[in-house]
Amino acid sequence: MRLIIFCFTGLLYILLTGCATTEVEKDTPLQLSELQDTALKSELAWEILESLTTEVGARMPGTAKDAEAVAWMQSKFKQLGFDKVWLEPVTFPNWVRGKERLEMLSPFTHVLPVTALGGSPSTQGEIRAEVQEFKTLKDLQAVAAGSLDGKIAYISYRMQRQPDGSGYGPARNARSLGPFVAAEKGAVALVIRSIGTDDTRFPHTGSISGSQSTQPVPAVAISNPDADLLSLTLARGKPVELLLDIASGYQGNYTSYNVIAEITGTRAPHEVVIVGGHLDSWDMGTGANDDASGIAITTAAARLVADQQRPQRSIWVVAFANEEQGLYGAKAFAKAHAHELDRFVLGNEADFGAGRAYSLRVNVRSEALPAIAELARQLAPLGIELDLTRKASGSADIGRLRAVGVPVVDVGQDGSKYFDWHHTDNDTLDKIDPESLAQNVAARATIIDFAANSRIIFGPIAVSK
Numbered sequence: 001m002r003l004i005i006f007c008f009t010g011l012l013y014i015l016l017t018g019c020a021t022t023e024v025e026k027d028t029p030l031q032l033s034e035l036q037d038t039a040l041k042s043e044l045a046w047e048i049l050e051s052l053t054t055e056v057g058a059r060m061p062g063t064a065k066d067a068e069a070v071a072w073m074q075s076k077f078k079q080l081g082f083d084k085v086w087l088e089p090v091t092f093p094n095w096v097r098g099k100e101r102l103e104m105l106s107p108f109t110h111v112l113p114v115t116a117l118g119g120s121p122s123t124q125g126e127i128r129a130e131v132q133e134f135k136t137l138k139d140l141q142a143v144a145a146g147s148l149d150g151k152i153a154y155i156s157y158r159m160q161r162q163p164d165g166s167g168y169g170p171a172r173n174a175r176s177l178g179p180f181v182a183a184e185k186g187a188v189a190l191v192i193r194s195i196g197t198d199d200t201r202f203p204h205t206g207s208i209s210g211s212q213s214t215q216p217v218p219a220v221a222i223s224n225p226d227a228d229l230l231s232l233t234l235a236r237g238k239p240v241e242l243l244l245d246i247a248s249g250y251q252g253n254y255t256s257y258n259v260i261a262e263i264t265g266t267r268a269p270h271e272v273v274i275v276g277g278h279l280d281s282w283d284m285g286t287g288a289n290d291d292a293s294g295i296a297i298t299t300a301a302a303r304l305v306a307d308q309q310r311p312q313r314s315i316w317v318v319a320f321a322n323e324e325q326g327l328y329g330a331k332a333f334a335k336a337h338a339h340e341l342d343r344f345v346l347g348n349e350a351d352f353g354a355g356r357a358y359s360l361r362v363n364v365r366s367e368a369l370p371a372i373a374e375l376a377r378q379l380a381p382l383g384i385e386l387d388l389t390r391k392a393s394g395s396a397d398i399g400r401l402r403a404v405g406v407p408v409v410d411v412g413q414d415g416s417k418y419f420d421w422h423h424t425d426n427d428t429l430d431k432i433d434p435e436s437l438a439q440n441v442a443a444r445a446t447i448i449d450f451a452a453n454s455r456i457i458f459g460p461i462a463v464s465k
């Protein structure tokens with residue numbers, strides 16, 4: 001009996017120590033690769049970001065700043081020693097911002113900071129009209145055609161703050177479609193509450209959708225506090241009269257450029273891992289989050305991968321032209337390379353600021369999923385987890401390639417604050433955290449290194465348009 005007890009306690013001891021050993025192994029920190037370690041310490045992305053925002057700043061498509069940004073990008077790629085740097089033309093209708101003025105005339109008087117939405121026509125002088133509030137775009141859609149004759153429609157829906165930025169989807173249609181719906185209802189103009197999560201008086205601009213067949217009414221955004229002010233005034237039940245005077249509109253065409261840089265691969269130079277962001281921004285702020293961060297993250301990541309060892313496959317970094325006003329750069333790129341889509345072995349875009357990366361989403365052929373599991377294992381030390389609950393989109397620009405079958409991965413980033421600054425005067429360098437910027441570089445460098453130094457075939461994927 002005593003022996004049995006001894007054996008039992010001995011076994012228990014072995015089991016416990018066995019468990020204890022396992023616990024110790026679990027607690028051992030996951031090892032960063034040398035590339036990740038280098039990327040986390042590198043200041044290259046910060047230097048690129050600081051250079052673009054300081055030396056160029058706001059760079060709205062079709063302005064002199066657009067050309068300055070193209071020249072800056074070209075020389076930056078060359079200075080960083082990319083093997084090839086070239087331009088591909090992108091032509092689009094040139095929307096020009098003019099004067100902007102919004103005042104409340106009655107029952108109280110206020111001057112309201114305002115921004116015209118991209119693509120908005122001019123008011124052709126001052127409009128003085130009574131305003132009618134709609135809580136959502138749907139409420140505006142529900143009223144009879146012609147029922148708003150001579151009035152200004154106002155959509156007061158407030159975007160919800162979410163870490164993954166998912167509040168943007170339900171909010172953005174007020175901006176993109178609202179001006180067309182308001183026109184159908186007979187309104188003379190549209191005012192929206194900014195699509196943003198901040199409490200500053202900076203209004204958020206952004207494009208109306210250029211693909212609609214009807215003509216939009218002049219459309220502007222006011223800040224969250226001013227939207228509250230307007231709603232509180234309307235809640236008093238008396239007519240509220242606004243004065244709106246904006247002079248924006250389209251003036252001919254403009255040709256900008258996608259700026260592309262290549263690190264030429266050794267074994268399979270024809271095969272390309274494609275990454276990038278968009279070079280343009282709005283004319284407000286310095287476009288630090290949107291999207292100088294994406295340019296900096298992907299450029300630095302490609303450079304750091306190549307510094308370690310020349311990759312087997314080629315790497316392209318694409319700085320897309322005019323994303324903001326209708327994905328013109330992405331569409332031109334997809335068209336120009338339509339005959340060679342099978343060259344692009346994997347795509348990844350950075351266009352969500354520099355908030356900490358926490359997830360990896362994928363859109364690859366099923367045969368590549370075991371390889372993705374290995375990539376996820378390599379990303380784990382950076383705090384990034386594989387998320388198979390939804391497919392990667394490729395984001396705005398590389399999403400155009402995904403739509404025609406190019407496999408992509410997305411890096412999910414913390415966007416809790418992104419929509420505080422998005423498309424405003426407040427999107428400036430001080431909003432970027434250098435540590436999370438570097439962590440994003442480490443994530444992209446891991447992905448690029450993994451894809452460019454392998455023979456894995458990630459695609460094609462189903463064409464989705």
Ligand SMILES: [Zn+2]
Binds near residue numbers: 278290291351
């Ligand atoms: Zn963007």
